[in-house]
Amino acid sequence: MSCEPRTTDGDPWAEGGCHCGAIRFAVCLPAEPIEVIDCNCSICTRKGILHLIVEPSDFRALSGDDIKACYRFGSKTAEHWFCPTCGIHPYYRPRSHPSKIDVNVRALDAFHDTKWRLKAFDGQNWQDNIDGLRCDLLAAKAVVPCSESGDGNAPTG
Template sequence: MKTYKGSCHCQAVIFEINADFPELTTCDCSICKRKNALMVKVHENEMRILSGEESLTTYQFHTHTAKHYFCKVCGIYPFHRKRVTPDYFGVNVYCLDDFDPAGIPVRATDGVGMK
């Protein structure tokens, strides 16, 4: 596994993950469809918020299980705690420094169908 640093747009929130990127995911639920993020699934032990935790705000809807995190300053979504596997984060790979998702398989998840 390799370590990647990431941040929101204004860099108020800086984090790092350890990941090997076997696949990336998209989701068609009502929020993911609108934010159009490309995500990698990372266990909570493989993610660290380095600075700016106080700049994060959360948004929850439907079952109020998943926690979607946004920067209070710039509004960017860097990651969320997953609903079905709450010990994992879905990390927005577009927030990772110098990361190119080209060539990594993308799996579409059925968020609309989750009940």
């Protein structure tokens, strides 16, 4: 992911959180339009999540990390974190990329002010399609993430 400045002050970091504000996070965003994954699997459809998978170094839990609840199913690999008060799923650890963080871009404060490009993923047939998604994300990593760009302005919690 390329974390070029995306705001007028040159800050590539965007903040978001759950509905009640108990869980807050910041994520380094690439230049717009930002490609996000629209998965049609049962849980993503029900949550209404649009995915942005990032390196842990491009993510900061600002508050609520100690109160978030976790839901696991199937292989029990993915950790679907959510707020126990309002029920919103702001981010989670995905089965497809267990060493990364998957941000629900709909939980970003600037969701409506950001240009997104949707990429459909057939999660109903996850096993048949996951290798293609992994290859796409690996190819996208050819650009420099915030953690390697020298940006020292990451929000801290």
